[in-house]
């Protein structure tokens with residue numbers, strides 16, 4: 323008993339101590355947004371330290387399963403930084419804990435922080451006190467504030483008795499998510515295990531290419547814009563082992579090549595539709611890809627003319643469409659009744675998008691007879707929805723997405739592959755093996771630009787499609803995104819997967835009225851979860867109309883909300 327009391331005292335002392343080491347600057351208010359806490363990197367230490375405490379508590383709550391902490395601000399400017407927590411399955415932290423995360427980050431002083439933790443631990447039945455262990459894996463991107471914030475996170479984790487922090491180093495965000503997931507599955511979870519899985523499954527995909535398909539081979543050359551972030555660094559490490567591809571990394575993050583996310587990266591290319599820094603007329607007609615600063619987003623582009631820097635863009639919606647076509651084709655081959663072997667693989671295939679998905683993509687996917695559903699913005703919503711299917715494919719238009727397969731589906735696929743293995747020349751067998759390789763290649767924890775890129779490359783080779791073939795799958799409707807600064811963005815409340823404003827109610831009426839003036843008009847507004855702005859999105863049949871619709875709605879937002 324005395325020992326227990328001593329531990330309890332020690333636990334309290336540690337929490338008070340760490341909180342006093344990271345006082346909350348006055349006027350600072352953190353909210354757990356679309357992707358965790360984000361702000362100017364120099365102000366983030368208190369929030370990151372408290373995220374460390376939270377991650378350790380989460381691991382304690384979940385029977386000591388490994389939990390992850392990623393220190394990154396993704397595509398945001400180099401001065402920003404952020405922190406988010408990965409759950410044991412490698413996905414985003416359960417949203418039920420977000421209010422506690424925010425309350426903890428905003429606890430005004432050490433006493434308030436201690437009381438908050440003790441109350442939460444009691445309410446949630448968390449075994450705090452040193453009898454149980456907790457494990458937290460940490461990763462960070464290349465930002466200059468990363469190391470300092472990592473230290474803050476370590477101090478937060480170490481403030482919880484029994485918690486162990488494992489620094490996995492400088493990583494892409496999806497690498498850390500993959501490591502957390504793998505560790506909890508009992509699979510080897512080091513960086514080299516991650517690379518081995520990617521390289522081997524990519525090779526496997528190429529070995530399974532049909533030998534007798536006509537058409538041109540895909541050009542081997544691929545130029546990748548690494549956003550001067552961690553993705554380019556990692557790609558440089560493995561590119562020599564990616565057979566069948568000749569990868570050139572630009573904006574690779576090497577000294578002197580440029581600034582993280584500045585005039586480069588997936589967010590820049592997708593929003594501006596121009597070439598990133600470091601690309602020029604000599605690249606016309608070459609297939610190019612662009613990653614964001616922490617390499618969880620991927621878009622493709624190609625310059626069609628040397629006279630300007632405009633690009634033909636393949637965004638997340640078209641990557642999704644490519645994946646959907648490929649997976650559906652394999653399922654069709656497997657389930658085609660004309661096959662020699664009477665085996666089938668029933669699978670519910672679901673496509674998950676957000677309101678930012680180009681209307682033309684949704685129409686295209688629905689036209690294929692696929693089930694398409696919508697969620698609010700943010701991977702935490704899309705991923706969760708995708709898990710409801712045997713195979714769920716989700717993407718945000720900005721290039722963040724992946725494919726998830728249910729355990730049940732994978733085991734059925736495995737047993738089917740075994741049954742068919744005696745018929746190794748059979749097309750059914752090949753289709754099953756291709757799907758198996760895809761489940762290995764794609765990062766099922768979270769969207770991953772590197773694994774996504776390799777799956778794209780394998781599918782383009784499989785289909786013998788050029789960039790142009792892919793790009794012409796459908797034509798995007800012209801669209802425009804604007805940001806509006808308002809006094810309090812939280813005064814906008816949305817509903818119907820963010821497609822409608824419920825408050826202030828007059829705003830939706832105005833949006834409807836404006837939209838009705840445009841052919842194929844669609845428009846919605848929502849408060850950003852990562853920046854202090856309201857976002858306006860508009861689509862219409864011409865660029866001029868899309869611009870004009872976005873502008874007039876932005877004007878209403880400004881007028882109503884100041």
Ligand SMILES: CC(=O)N[C@H]1[C@@H](OP(=O)(O)O)O[C@H](CO)[C@@H](O)[C@@H]1O
Nearest residue numbers: 356357700701718720850851852853
């Ligand atoms: C329109 C847009 O691109 N929004 C992005 C952006 O969220 P906002 O809540 O819109 O700021 O950052 C998120 C995190 O990276 C990403 O998931 C999301 O798609």
Ligand SMILES: [Mg+2]
Nearest residue numbers: 396614616618
């Ligand atoms: Mg990112």
